[in-house]
Amino acid sequence: MKKRILSGITPSGDQLHIGNYFGAVAPQIKLQDTHETYYFVADLHALTTVHDRMQLEKNITGVVLDYLALGLDPSKCVFFRQSDVAEHAQLAIVLANYISYGQMKRMHAYKDKLQTGASEESINMGLFNYPILMAADILLYKPYGIPVGEDQRQHIELARDIAESFNKTYHTTTFPLPEPLISKEVGRIVGTDGERKMSKSLGNIIGIFDDEKLIEKQIMGSYTDPLRLKATDPGRVEGNPIFLYHDLMNDNKEEVEELKKRYREGTVGDVEVKQKLVAAHMHKFGPAREKRAELASKMELVRQILSEGAKKAKEIAQVTLAEVYNTVGENGLK
Ligand code: ADP
Ligand code: TRP
Numbered sequence: 001m002k003k004r005i006l007s008g009i010t011p012s013g014d015q016l017h018i019g020n021y022f023g024a025v026a027p028q029i030k031l032q033d034t035h036e037t038y039y040f041v042a043d044l045h046a047l048t049t050v051h052d053r054m055q056l057e058k059n060i061t062g063v064v065l066d067y068l069a070l071g072l073d074p075s076k077c078v079f080f081r082q083s084d085v086a087e088h089a090q091l092a093i094v095l096a097n098y099i100s101y102g103q104m105k106r107m108h109a110y111k112d113k114l115q116t117g118a119s120e121e122s123i124n125m126g127l128f129n130y131p132i133l134m135a136a137d138i139l140l141y142k143p144y145g146i147p148v149g150e151d152q153r154q155h156i157e158l159a160r161d162i163a164e165s166f167n168k169t170y171h172t173t174t175f176p177l178p179e180p181l182i183s184k185e186v187g188r189i190v191g192t193d194g195e196r197k198m199s200k201s202l203g204n205i206i207g208i209f210d211d212e213k214l215i216e217k218q219i220m221g222s223y224t225d226p227l228r229l230k231a232t233d234p235g236r237v238e239g240n241p242i243f244l245y246h247d248l249m250n251d252n253k254e255e256v257e258e259l260k261k262r263y264r265e266g267t268v269g270d271v272e273v274k275q276k277l278v279a280a281h282m283h284k285f286g287p288a289r290e291k292r293a294e295l296a297s298k299m300e301l302v303r304q305i306l307s308e309g310a311k312k313a314k315e316i317a318q319v320t321l322a323e324v325y326n327t328v329g330e331n332g333l334k
Pocket of ligand 1: 025190
């Protein structure tokens, strides 16, 4: 029997970037060939930040098209929208009772928000409760593994804690503990500032489906070796984000080795290295970019994919929720 995999993506923006792709989406898509996979767009999670209904719809559509264009195959995996399966929200309400307020206060997303200067008074409860809903997303499907980027590790650990606490309370084995599947190499892709994780909220991204001009601008503006002032100075390749991106995106490995060699020697300028990266990006994502444009004209088909996905997801979700209600005593009069 194939092991079950589950993951979600929050449509907090309308497009994915290469950090999302290499850190999460590509590993997820690869697993669809060998595992039983469930992937969903976490639209309820997006409500923590998106309070404009048109924008939310745009984001959801954008992320769904991105996934399908990047190779998610609905004949191999179940792809759905979180809010179409009400059991996610229902299970979250139950699970909230098996985790303490103290532990929730230690979650990064909440702590980071406080650190940006937001007051406790202003932080919405959706953000505070976010990891509980995420635990429900996961535990509902009893998956073996959760492929995500490094920044999601703490959330998966919380899901494990909740599962253990629930199992212990009722002396059951209702929830198997999910494993984080996080890559050491690409679980945290650095942004074009060369410092922080690539993230849309930090403005340090390289897009996938944006206008070529914008992608060029993002790449040309990227941090390189700050100690190299002229093209004739020997440069540093290790830890240089431009070469990390070349390693990830440039399928012409000979060209990459040649550029690295010339960079070390001081016989190539940053501009040429970056221009070659723009060309490599267009080559790598060209087919996906075309496919996305084609899919955007077939929204009826896309809606059908999500509706069929939701039906299949619901079959599993219903069984787990019934089991949980039964365990806690919420069906006593039935
Ligand atoms: P962002 O930080 O841009 O808002 P999300 O939080 O929406 O990205 O992340 C979506 C998925 O992509 C998650 O699985 C997350 O762990 C992964 N991810 C996000 N940024 C990176 C990155 N820089 N490197 C690797 N994976 C990432
Ligand atoms: N928090 C994840 C993100 O920001 C999205 C997500 C929601 C998720 N529920 C999940 C990921 C369950 C894995 C499993 O991208």
